[in-house]
Amino acid sequence: MNYIEIQNIYQANNLPDExxxxxxxxxxxxxxxxxxxxxxxxxxxxxxAELNQQYRHKxxxxxxxSFPVEIPEGIELDLLGDLVICAPVLEREALAQQKVLAxxxxxxxxxxxxxxxxxxxxxxxxxEFMESKEIAILNTLTIANPYQxxxxx
Numbered sequence: 001m002n003y004i005e006i007q008n009i010y011q012a013n014n015l016p017d018e019x020x021x022x023x024x025x026x027x028x029x030x031x032x033x034x035x036x037x038x039x040x041x042x043x044x045x046x047x048x049a050e051l052n053q054q055y056r057h058k059x060x061x062x063x064x065x066s067f068p069v070e071i072p073e074g075i076e077l078d079l080l081g082d083l084v085i086c087a088p089v090l091e092r093e094a095l096a097q098q099k100v101l102a103x104x105x106x107x108x109x110x111x112x113x114x115x116x117x118x119x120x121x122x123x124x125x126x127x128e129f130m131e132s133k134e135i136a137i138l139n140t141l142t143i144a145n146p147y148q149x150x151x152x153x
Contacts, residue, residue, distance in 0.1 A: 002029050003078075007041040010087045015042060016105050024106045027137050028113035036080040038116065040109070048086035063089045064108050066115035083112040099146065103138075107146045110137050 004025055006018055016024075025038060043051075048061035055065065068081040085108065094104040111134055121127035135145045 001035050002026055003035070003037045005037070005039045007039065009047065010042050010044045012087055012091075014091070014101060015087060016102060020102065020105075021109060024109045024141070025113055027106075027141055028110040029117075030137070030140075032117060035078050037078045038080050038113065039082040041082065041084045042087050043084055045086060045088050048084065048089065051084055061086045061089050063093060064112045066112045068116045068118070080113075081116040083109065083116070085109070085112070097146075103143045104146070106141060106143055107134065107138060110134055 002022070002025055004018070004022055006021060008015065021040060025040075029036060045061040048065070049059070051065055052058050052060065052062045055067075056062075063086055065084040066081065067084070069077070069079045071077050071079070085105075090104055090108060091101065093099075094101045097104070111130075114130055114133060119126070119130045119133065121130045131147055135147065138144070138146065
């Protein structure tokens with residue numbers, strides 16, 4: 001069983017509920033053999049920008065930050081890591097890319113969970129592999145390929 005803790009710092013009427021988020025996390029972890037715990041913090045632009053500057057040395061808010069947990073050897077812990085999601089950035093992106101907001105949330109959460117599992121997109125071949133994994137997971141949720149939509153926008 002996968003456990004999520006949601007820390008909702010940003011208040012809005014159009015945020016996904018805990019059941020939706022759990023469904024997306026479970027889809028991303030379908031091939032992951034063990035039980036996991038993920039903390040998901042939904043924040044405003046100010047907190048996202050501060051964390052983005054502090055941890056990535058980049059200015060401004062970003063859609064998601066992933067913080068995989070580094071567990072010392074010999075310690076058993078099911079915590080996979082933390083995701084920090086900036087709701088206003090997701091809203092703007094969905095609008096600009098003409099995507100359904102809930103579908104964009106699903107994509108970004110799945111993207112973040114894959115980062116927690118060790119996937120990355122720094123190198124082109126890694127990016128292609130990660131994107132194909134995201135597309136396959138989203139397909140199980142009947143959500144269209146978000147990268148194809150980006151190319152058409």
